[in-house]
Structures are given as C-alpha cells and as structure tokens.
Amino acid sequence: MQQITGGVTAAKGFKAACCEANIKYKNRTDMAMVISEVPCECAGTFTTNVVKAACVQWDQKVVYGGGKLQAVVVNSGIANACTGKEGWDACEATAAAVEKELNIPAATVAVASTGVIGMQLPVEKLTNGVAMMSKTLDGSLEAGTAASKAIMTTDTINKEVAVTFEIGGKTITLGGMSKGSGMIHPNMCTMLGFLSTDLAIEKALMQEALSAVVKDTFNMITVDGDTSTNDTLLLMANGMAGNDVITEKNADYDAFVEALNFVCTYLARRMAGDGEGATKLFEAHVINAKSKEDARTLSRAIVGSNLSKAAIYGCDANFGRFLCAMGYSGVQFDQNDVELFFVSKAGKLQVFKFGTPLDFDEEFAVKIMKESEVTVFVDMHEGTEEACAWGCDLTYDYVKINADYRS
C-alpha cells in the first residue's frame, strides 16, 4: 500500500465540482458534488444522535435500501437538522436536480449538510448550485481538492488523502475527503466523510469493513463531546479498477481493510488536530487493558476531558486529571496497576507508577508538552488490548468560535 497525492477524485471514474451557492457563507465555495461515471456499491455509517438531520435520514434510505449510489451533493453553512418536513423536501429537491441535470436517478443520490442546526435550506440556491456544478464536473486531483475545501465550516485546513494497493495484479485506488472541527465526538464522530474507490467488492462486505474500521478511527476522535445531528461517512466503490469482485474475507479483503484503515486514520487524526480553536493534536494511547472496549473507553475518556484538554493547552503535566478521567469512564480498574507517561517528539517521561506519583523533571515535561502532537501513554497492566483516541486541546479560541458561531 502506498500513499499518493489526491483525495476523492483519485480513484478511476470519479469526478468532483464545487461552487459558490451562497447558502449562508459569502465569497467562498459552499457546495460540492462527487459523482462516479458508473453506479457504485456503497456503504455508510451515520450519527447515533436520535435527532438526525433530514439529510442523514435521506442517506440512510439510499444506503440501507440496497440500491446503488452514484452521486453525493454536499453543502456547508446550514445543517438541515431540526427542520421538519421542509428539510426532507430540500433533500428530495436536491436529488431531483441531479437527476434532471445529469440523468442520474434521484434514488442513487446522497445529500449531506453541515452548519447551523434549526435553519431551513434555501432550496432554489441548492438546485441552482447543482446546475452550476453539473457543468464543471472534473476528474482532476485539483477538482477533488476544491471540493474538500467547499465542505469546510470552522475547519482551518481541508482534509483529503489517497492510497493505492494491488489486488490480483490490478492497482486499486482509495481516496477520500472529510470535514469536521466542532461537534466532534465518537458515535460516530461528528463529521462528513466521503470515500471513493475503483475497487470491485460486494456491498455487504464493504459495509462490514467500513463499520469495523470506523470503530478504531473516526469513532476514536473527539473535539468537544458533542455528537452531531449530521455525522455521515459514505464509501463508494465503482469497480472500475477491474479486479475480480471481492466476495469473501480473503487476502484481497485484508488489503482493502488495511488501505481503508490507513485512509480513515489519516482523516480522523487530521480532524482531531484541526478541532475548533485547537493548537495541538492530543493522543491517548492505552495498552494492556482487559478488553478492547475498555482500552477504547479509557483512551476516549482521557482525550474527552475538558480538564485534560486545558492541561494539554497549558503544557501542564497535571497527570491527576488524566487518571481522574479514566476513573469516571465507567471502566473498572485498580489505580495501583497503572503507569502513565507523557510522550512527544521531544521525549518520554513517566509521571505515575502503580498508584504513586513520581518526582519528575517539570522542565522536561513542559518541553514534551510544547510539541504539536502530544501523547498520554497509559499501561494498565491488566490484559493485552490497546487503543488510541485522538482529540485536541481546549483553548480560548474554542470558546470564541462557539460563543458567536451562529451570528
């Protein structure tokens, strides 16, 4: 497997476009469209929030209905959540516009929105946007990059990635883009993500792979503990690489899962590090836990704690906060078994050992924590399972962004 330049248009047969539809933002692109030349097998995972945006309900119908997927239309600025029947009608109108412009059946069009909750989408601007984008669809890497920028809200960097790998002598490409900066929390993390591949694979297997990979990637990031109404991750596979269709869990399937895991981890870490107001990527790595689920829960609790996040921001090796977060996570453990370290490019420092705080070099601790990626490394000494979770520090800017986001 090899990382290559590009994103959602890297795989064969995928094209993208974007435009300034003036949904809510001015003077920037705020709509994107991704299409495949041929219908795709698809898989998806969606928010677990019971208040689901209209577009999530729409996409669940498309993806779980058993049909194909050929186009995705995304807007930023307004989330189309808490919008009642009018919100559903906006999804329908968008899909109908794609059918009209591109002759792609509305039932194979997914829609996604991100932005303010509780505001109606301007339908005419949406359908005008679809018309504009239909004329500029393009399979270049630049078109993919432009699309990844159009779906940003408070994100400060666009997120895209692509890889190639071999299956039966054919080169397969898998690429994708995502956005997410606030309202980011596992289950599934609060985000939009769109992955495209030219792999040929059965739908059920693809869904199984995506659901499994999401658990250890997108569901392991948190910015603020708020699981959004709009989380959507879609994977489209158009089969244009020409490999024999994957129909069972063999070595080919494993190669695909490896690539999928790489792509999702890459995008997830990028989102965590670009959390609203963040200055750092904050990683928790828990090893030797009793179970995989314990390892996940503990690592998520660490990166999810406001007090831990503030300590990371302040470069304060206040390790008690991390232990405290582990303690209220719901996992049962004995603090006398635990070792805790701070790790970054600058070095590794143990601060807690088997129930007792250690004397440590505060200056060295600050040096470690000043790096742009800081890891809290915990050895539970209770089993063999491990997990990583990713978040970011809590800063003045997070508050600033969210105190006046809507206005």
Place this chain on the structure above:
Amino acid sequence: MQQITGGVTAAKGFKAACCEANIKYKNRTDMAMVISEVPCECAGTFTTNVVKAACVQWDQKVVYGGGKLQAVVVNSGIANACTGKEGWDACEATAAAVEKELNIPAATVAVASTGVIGMQLPVEKLTNGVAMMSKTLDGSLEAGTAASKAIMTTDTINKEVAVTFEIGGKTITLGGMSKGSGMIHPNMCTMLGFLSTDLAIEKALMQEALSAVVKDTFNMITVDGDTSTNDTLLLMANGMAGNDVITEKNADYDAFVEALNFVCTYLARRMAGDGEGATKLFEAHVINAKSKEDARTLSRAIVGSNLSKAAIYGCDANFGRFLCAMGYSGVQFDQNDVELFFVSKAGKLQVFKFGTPLDFDEEFAVKIMKESEVTVFVDMHEGTEEACAWGCDLTYDYVKINADYRS
C-alpha cells in the same frame, strides 16, 4: 420551613474553626474543622470515580462502618488523590491528631481534601493545623462562614445555607457548607459538602433521605463533565434539638426531607453558578418526559454540552445545540413532539415547536439570555415526569483557570 442566616454551625452543638496551615496556598486559610459536642449519626455520598482519593476511602470506612461521626477535618490545595499508601497514612495521622487534641476517637473523624491530584499532603502541616484549630473551635455563625471560606479552591464565593423547621414542637436546624467550582459533574457532582443538624434520626433513614435528595440536587449539576476523585457529602445529626428520634417515614421524616432538599438545592445551584470562569447560572428544565430518569438525563445533557454552554456565554439562541445534546443523551424521543423555550427574568420565548424551528425575535432572545440566570425549558409531550439540571456557561476564563491551575 424557614431559611435563616448561617451554615454549618447553625444547628445546636456544632462548632467550627479554620487556620492558615500553608498546605499549598499562602496567605489564606486552607484548613477547616467541624465538630459536634456529642457523637452524631451520619450519612454520606461519595464520588463514583473508581480512582477514589485516599480521604474518600477513609470516609467510606467511617460512614459505612456503622459507627458515629463527631469531627470532620478538611484541607484545600491538595486533593490527596492518586497518592498510594502515603495518602492513606496522611488521613490516619489527621484523625489521630484530632483524637490527641480533642479526645474524639480517630474512628469517628472524617477527613476531606480538595485541590491538585497526584501530590502528597505535608503531614506535619496538617497535624499542626489540627492543633491550632482545636484551640479556636467556636459555635458562632462567623466561625461557620470562616470555615466555608477555608475550603474554597477556585470558587469565587463561599457557599453556606441554613434552615429551621418544626418537629413535634421542637425547632430543628439544618445547615451546611460546600465547595465546588471545577471538576463538577453528576455522580456525584464534584464537590465537598458538609451538612449538620441537631435532628434526632436513625442512621439508615438519614442515609436514605440523603441518597434520594442528592439525585435531584448535587447530582444534577455539572460544570465541566469531569467527575472528581474526591466528591464527598457528609451529613451529621447530633440529636440535640431534643425531638423524638425519627424511626419511620412519617410526616416528621417528610419535613426533614423537605428541608434537606432545600439546603442541597441551594448549595447545588450556588456551585453551578460559581463554576470555574462562569458568568451565568444555566438551568435546563425538562417537563413531560416519559420517565424521571429520562427527564434527568435530558436536562443534564443540555447543561453538560460544551456547545450549549458556549452559546449561553455568547447570548446566542442557537437552539439546535440544545436539541443536539438531547439527541445524543441516550434517551429515545421524537423531535416532532418537542417544544423548546428560553426563559429568564426578562421573559419567555419559544424557538422550536414540534420538529420545526420558529421565526423569533432575535433581539428579545439576546435580552433573555443576557440575564445572570438563564433557563432552557423543554416540553417533551411524552409523559408526566420532570427534572432540573444546573450548569454554567463556558468562558475564556474556564480555559485560563484550567490551563495553569497547577502552577
């Protein structure tokens, strides 16, 4: 029932003292002691964090061991959590010092600590503090107030309250003090609280009353979602009011529960409104939920959301964030049943009705949200149960306080 001036020394036979022990803070009082002239029946509730401070483990032995309680020694500055055997020894030494100075058996002495986790207590300063305080114990209201100030950490106001009520012609007094500003989250909320009464009541009944009242008071507040290692609430009843001992759930018991509920609600609200960096008390009031537990969960999710808290700070009627928080709380409901209002002294404004956002007067919304106490009022239209939760806004100062708390 009537509110009166005073706090932990309001009830008959209780005395308090405090001193500058220089545990960690300089030039302020940082130790307090409360004693009863006679041994007390006692009840307590403690943190659910599995990483429990040494003092919590000590107090659980005292309270749940079935014996009496006659003195409580509290320090601020260092939490005595994650401190191993040395931490336990510090509790033992403190209790032993009380026995030596006041002839109160060490087994009837509770200890409590609040402050930095993972740092050892200076034992000699503690025992010196006990010696100093033993000489200045005083039953005046001023002594109670001084004690409530000595236990503060990042609190900006001290918290105390007292009430009287009648049982069988006897006037009963119930008073208390508490502290708590950061690491505040239900189960049980992160705090220290000390309640004293001259009521005569059986231990088991008293524990039942306290556990029940805590559910709707201290466990309904959150500042930052971090459940501390040190949460402790102790209730001492010395029986000196002279009433017939309450041995069953009769009208007398109900009068006591009413008073206990008032005192705990008062202290809980004071803690929420004095959350670290807070400028406002943020209340969520959920009515007509399917079950009491649903009502509690929904209201806690609202006040616990960072995004909701930032919107409250910014006076932004961004109601989607409150619905979003309800949606990920774990409670199942249909957004089409829900109505949502903003309420304060300035008025009441509906913003969401049965799945659809309403057009509303933004200026009026800002006016409502600028008050120092703001309520999000939600009618679920699904049942008859209700609950209130209390929190505070998320501000720059919360980040500031916690980015450099330890240094």
